[in-house]
Amino acid sequence: MYRDPVESLEPLHHRHAAIRTLRVGMIGIGTVGSGTFRVLARNRADIAARAGRSIELVMVAARNLERAAGIVGDSVALTADAMHVATHPDVDVVVEVAGGTGPARDWVLAAIAHGKHVVTANKALLAVHGAEIFAAAREKGVIVAYEGAVAVSIPIIKALREGLAANRIEWVAGIINGTTNFILSKMRDEGLDFAAALAQAQALGYAEADPSFDIEGIDAAHKLTLLAANAFGMPLRFADAQVEGITALQGVDVACAEQLGYRIKLLGVARRQAAGVELRVQPVLVPAAHLMAQVNGSMNAVMVKSDAAGLTMYYGAGAGSEQTASAVIADLVDVARLDGVHAAQHVPHLGVHAHATNALAVLPRAAVHTSHYLRVPVHALDQIQAIAAGLAERKVPVHQVALAAERPGVGPQVLVLTGPVEQGALDLAVHALQARAEVAGPVTTLRVESLEG
Structure with missing residues (x-):
């Protein structure tokens, strides 16, 4: 039967108008959580227009409720019980930005079991427990999104999954830890030894009081594990990664590299080979004229080599409250768009690819x-x-x-x-x-x- 075009649009208009707000519960209101709240509030209208519906923070779990109230005011329900947020019927998606791998695993799995989507910036959680988490998400047909866990402001997961979806990825290499890049930049620019450069990084807030995860390369290896899984469709293999930090690096080698026309960077490399995949983090020499060698301070960069697109490079801030919030909210926008559609249309989870690369070993x-x-x-x-x-x-x-x-x-x-x-x-x-x-x-x-x- 013929239907007038104007009439046919009317039900669609009403249907879109009826789409309800995406209700967000957040676990943690520290650096990333507070930045997420600020950006959501400041750019509310733009975010809603891009998501096709409003996104509202309705509940926050925090250890210090007085501090949390000072950040979010009276508009958001507060609780000291993270599991209450993870399981509450009025929460559609749980944002986990508390960190750690123990309780965070329990919260995320509980949220998934209750049919809630999850957004996290917790790379350690996914690198260690990702296989279990993604399997649970597949079973329940929900989304686990984690752009903020990898390269902060750089949308590299979206680039690998969407922008480069037509490509066979050959390798991914990146400066994916802002703290170590800051230290290496200071060692080169000011001739500092490692200890002096680290002390400066700590004084300026670029390094934690205990910087072990950063300087030993563990943080970068967590992120590289996620990059490799997305690039090659392989399971998360953090335990098999070769990890070397910068603690043993001497100033003389930084200077000698410069003499030879190179700069030293802590690089994460995932490269497909016939016998398996290289999965490694270590300080390496990069030609001084190369774009990657120009990435200084706390900035991050990721380069991808693929068969159709060739070389592509992605650059942006490697740390920061609102920079990470940008990635977290981008994931929320994806959830808002995909919530309610068939699970098969969701952006694929890691480790579900059926092709042969799942069997690729990590090279020794x-x-x-x-x-x-x-x-x-x-x-x-x-x-x-x-x-x-x-x-x-x-x-x-x-x-x-x-x-x-x-x-x-x-x-x-x-x-x-x-x-x-x-x-x-x-x-x-x-x-x-x-x-x-x-x-x-x-x-x-x-x-x-x-x-x-």
Whole structure:
């Protein structure tokens, strides 16, 4: 039967007008939670227009209720019981921004069991318990969104899942920890040693009183685990990641890298290989002219190599209250749009891909194939050729050999840049080099990443 176009639009108009507000319960009202409240309140109309419905914070769980009341006022119900928020019938989606991996797991699983969507910025929770959480979400047909858990203001999860959906991802590499990037920038720009740069980061609020998760590379590994799962459709494999922080990095190596035309960055790398996936976090040398080497201070950047789009790069703030809130609210907008549609139309959860990459193993350290930087202390300046010859004997390709510039209190140093070689073969070569009479101390090695297409 023919229906007048104007008439046919009327029911649709009424139907959209009847869409109710998305009611949000939030667990935690610290740095990220308070930023989320402020941005939701300030940009309420714009957010509603983009989401197609209003998004309202209706309940908050906090340890300090007096402080929480000072942030949210009288418009939001407050409770000290996080489980009350996770299970309350008047909450449609739970935002978990309290952190940690113990109680947070229980809250999130309880929310899912009660049919609620979940938004979280808690990368540790997902890296450790993600398999269980995503399985529960699939069973209940709800969304678990986590853009803010990976690269703060950079919408890299959305880029991998949507913008690059047509592509086969070959590798993802990123500076995904603002604290360590700030420290490395200070070591290079001001010539500070690691301890002095860390102290400055703590004084300025870029590093926690206990900075272990950041400086040991654990935070970056949590995020890399999520990136790899999205890029390759593989399960979360945090326990298998190779993780090396920057605590042992010396100022002399930062200076020597500059001498050779490189800068040192703590890089997370997930690269697909025929035998498996490289999953590693470590300080590496990046060519000084490369865009990734220009990412300084607390900023983050992620580069993706895919078959159709080629190289793409994403840059933004690596820390901050409202910067993280931006990602949390973007996830809420996605939930608002998808809530009520068939579960199969939701953005896919991790680890549900049926294709063969689910079976990909994480390559062991010895099998990783990269170029390397070596700094070899020697007894005399004329021993440079002996060092090169010692590496050649072990079939390590040598691309460049140089003497380090003289520095107060530092003896003669030979600098070597190798061609690509497996880590296991390099380790054996360095062990043999260490035994040579010309070598005056421990040999320092770092990987080199070209980040080329």
